[in-house]
Amino acid sequence: MTTGEHIWNRELILVTGKGGVGKTTVAAALARAAQAEGRQVLLAEVTTEVAKTSPLLGLFGQPRPEGEAPVRLDSGLYGLRITPSSGHKLFLKDALHSGILANAAMRSSALNRFLLAAPAFPEIGTLYSLVSLLRQRRYDHIILDLPATGHALGLVSLPRTVLKVLPSSGLIGTAIQEGMDALTSKERTGAVLVTLPEAMPVQESIELEQGLNKLDVPVSAMVLNRMPKHAFSEAERIALDNHMRGRATEPLLGTREFRRLERALDARTRFRAQVPAGINRVEVPLWDTTSNVMEIMEHVGLVLGQANLQDHGAIEVAP
Ligand SMILES: Nc1ncnc2c1ncn2[C@@H]1O[C@H](COP(=O)(O)OP(=O)(O)OP(=O)(O)O)[C@@H](O)[C@H]1O
Ligand SMILES: [Mg+2]
Numbered sequence: 001m002t003t004g005e006h007i008w009n010r011e012l013i014l015v016t017g018k019g020g021v022g023k024t025t026v027a028a029a030l031a032r033a034a035q036a037e038g039r040q041v042l043l044a045e046v047t048t049e050v051a052k053t054s055p056l057l058g059l060f061g062q063p064r065p066e067g068e069a070p071v072r073l074d075s076g077l078y079g080l081r082i083t084p085s086s087g088h089k090l091f092l093k094d095a096l097h098s099g100i101l102a103n104a105a106m107r108s109s110a111l112n113r114f115l116l117a118a119p120a121f122p123e124i125g126t127l128y129s130l131v132s133l134l135r136q137r138r139y140d141h142i143i144l145d146l147p148a149t150g151h152a153l154g155l156v157s158l159p160r161t162v163l164k165v166l167p168s169s170g171l172i173g174t175a176i177q178e179g180m181d182a183l184t185s186k187e188r189t190g191a192v193l194v195t196l197p198e199a200m201p202v203q204e205s206i207e208l209e210q211g212l213n214k215l216d217v218p219v220s221a222m223v224l225n226r227m228p229k230h231a232f233s234e235a236e237r238i239a240l241d242n243h244m245r246g247r248a249t250e251p252l253l254g255t256r257e258f259r260r261l262e263r264a265l266d267a268r269t270r271f272r273a274q275v276p277a278g279i280n281r282v283e284v285p286l287w288d289t290t291s292n293v294m295e296i297m298e299h300v301g302l303v304l305g306q307a308n309l310q311d312h313g314a315i316e317v318a319p
Helices: 023-036 084-096 099-106 109-117 121-136 149-165 171-183 199-214 234-246 255-274 293-309
Strands: 012-017 041-046 071-074 077-082 141-145 189-195 219-227 280-285
Touching (some): 012 023, 012 149, 012 199, 023 077, 023 189, 023 219, 041 121, 077 084, 084 109, 099 109, 121 149, 121 171, 149 171, 149 199, 199 219, 219 255, 234 255
Parallel strands (some): 012 141, 189 219, 219 280
Antiparallel strands (some): 071 077
């Protein structure tokens, strides 16, 4: 059984993992849980310019937030989209001491193309937004819904590389250093890695944990999301397995589903064995997929809340 630090001790919570694993659901559920405890929460979706709507903020009825300021989603709960260019704009505003000039500069498509194409500049834009939010000290928690696995690593590694060639005293250098200090602070930050009960995703989440560890980003929890319920006992599973193997050539109804469940169990065994000690391990069952997203979110929040209320970090669902 793994034991980890309480995630609610962290100011910055980074939710990451592969595409489609449930990052947005987990980020939203964590935000709801923190809000219910009376905390001031900012829920931010880190995204590209191309995305016109926000699935995360859509869960709270605001799929198209206007402008760069956080929007109020509920009492004590604010939402925001962070794009690279919103960070660049903030930076220009700080550098030029003028929002009007910054807006004018950002309207230049040549400048925009340059900022988005130059290596590390998009990450620096995102980081600059994050640093500005942290500086405000308005929120007890800033929960980031990060796009894809590589992004979490890029957010820390690319700006760090830039810092090597940049004076750390300038406006950008200071901000990058501040962002790095926050992202790597054991007291302030915790990453939540979400994965699915399948061989490759589990393996990738273990590798992601190692990657973040190398970059000194503290990982608080690993979530195995959408764990299906196995309808059979251990003895029944073995009997069924033998029966199916003995009739490999005869099609048997349910074989495919049975194999899928078996693979999920294998993946879960690996997950349990490989999540390093000191990291909260949480297993969230697959919820009825005909339910609406709000219901799924609440359900996920319940499991996460349970994991947070208990002293030990591991919540396991019986097969
Ligand atoms: N435990 C669960 N049980 C059932 N459905 C779930 C569960 N968790 C998430 N889902 C559903 O799975 C789908 C994908 O979830 P979500 O959008 O949170 O993933 P994501 O990792 O944010 O995806 P993307 O990489 O596209 O941003 C959604 O329809 C969500 O409602
Ligand atoms: Mg998402």
